[in-house]
Amino acid sequence: MRALSPEAIRLDSKCERFEQDGAAGTVRVQLADGSMHEGRALIGADGVHSAVRRQLFGDGAASYSGCMAWRGVIPVEKLPAHLVRPVGTNWVGPGRHVIHYPLRGGKLMNFVGIVETQRWMAESWTQRGTHEECHADFEGWHDDVHSLIAYIDVPYRWALMARPPLPHWTQGRVALLGDACHPTLPFLAQGAVMAIEDGFVLGRALAEVEGVPQALQRYEAARIGRTSEIVRKSTENGRRFHNPALADAEGAAAYVDREWSRERIAERYEWLFRYRVDEVDL
Template identity: 40%
Template sequence: MSTPGLSIGVIGGGIGGLSAALSLRAAGFDVHVYEQASALGEVGAGVQVSPNASRILHRLGLGPALARTGVEPLAMHQRRWDDGRTLLRTPLAERLRARFGFPHYQMHRADLLAALAAALPAERIHLGHRLVDVVDHGDVVEARFAGGQRAEVDVLVGADGIHSPVRAALFGPTQPRFTGCVAYRGLVPAERLEHLSLEVTAQIWMGPGRHFVHYFVAGRRLVNFVAVVEQDSWTRESWTDAGDVADALAAFDGWHPQLREILKAVDGTFVWALFDRAPLDRWSSGRVTLLGDACHPMLPFMAQGAAMAIEDGATLAACLADAGAAGSAADPAEALRRYEQLRLPRTARLQAMSAENKTRFHLPDGSDQHQRDALMAAGRTDFSFDAVAWIYEHDAGVL
């Protein structure tokens, strides 16, 4: 069998799974996506699609769809929690396009998911398929689903999130770790906030033990916010639940009036416990591999979680296609090992940087905070233009 004819099953119909399916299909593979839910959907609200991810999506033909609902921010604006003083303002929009060749979008996660799904033939997406077992027979992988459905594929990809059943099947069940942060998330109709004259920027407000992010999505019709608070434990039954706006307001008592106005304008909010996992030593076993949050879940403090999953799919497709071109298509396991060797160091670095930003964003006022602010003013921290170059200039589809 030649590699371009490989059948590939992708477990998970989120952003990572669908974008991987598109990259694999563009490379000539026979791809099917299996999603446990009865309909595709995203619980989250906003997502950042930086040039390293938009480069891939544009190549897949999604440029027009992204432009319809995506918002190109003028800058990444980092500010002090109480007086709103600018700590660092990194230009984006045209300056970013000029340097990296592709745009940075702020999007509603549902809009991005819909664009990805629309680009795949409907018969390639199988809903209501909850994975219960994975059996690698050596020359074929069998995915078994609740209800008795089965699928046999040459390669199986687990794009099924931080609680990945594919990961558990490969390496045994383990629990993700609570990071000591919860996030209140919500969407506010933009007209309710017209009196604030909000800039079209991604604004990050830093303060003691917490931070607040807001930006426009959905063609500037909505303002997305994420309010992150340190918390010792998580006792709810679900890692995402309905939140209380009053609790969020209390957590940001004394913060800049702009943030409190945003919170007061929302109809309702979700509260999420933020979990992560330590980097894995490997992602693959035989003909089975992982991508996205299934293998490298990270805190959202570098705005790279979705981008890394999109990159994973592009590199996976390139490695499998290259294996076929090299004439080593009999066993795709070597291509999967190459994929993880290429991806693991980059994603582990971003996992670590995202975790470090929990400390940097949440420093109490004092000497460490003054030192941080001085470094930011000098442009020597992440999100400054030069500091993100290694992230944004990367082309994950080129080996």
């Protein structure tokens, strides 16, 4: 992008507010340093605490979802050989679950451990935790889970934030994208995927539809059904992963046989992975 226009990307630029001028067909953005910048459209891709969303809809701060995540990476050479596999692995149990998968060409293992808890301190939504706290949150879980925790470089605690779905995310020449408009619990692993899909469809709409406000409306219309469904089904998957039926071995075996049968998995994931950003109707 910088090859096309050296000024196209400005880092360390915090958007404070914007104003639209319908007659002139422009949007002006004020940055934290007081400077004003004008363009034909504003896309608020500024995450779950979006300032653009706040100005558009005034719907206050995101709230704590009741789940926190332990996150960390592990150099794979530290792990027992049987844990170093090129697949994602999901451990499920009452009120919590763990997922781990290789990163960076298999050099690192990513660890995410989700815990339902109200113990979260609201003022900080991400902070460093300790290995002891993380082990304690998975007390009684399989030794493999504890091996992973033991070798995490730095265990971080993340509060998972939630917001009710928006019925619209476009006004005139301003639209939202990604977590700014449809933050989700990460239980279908689709938050970043949705942001990338939004970007592709938005690009198509701006290229194919006459007029910026019309293009933004068509982008929203093309995306809102799918993203709302993903947010809803992610929450539903949390109930599945954390189900009380998983508390004892017998109940767990029957529950896993049913919920992770080939048919049930196809029902849950086929529609997700068959979506085509380049074919969706605008």
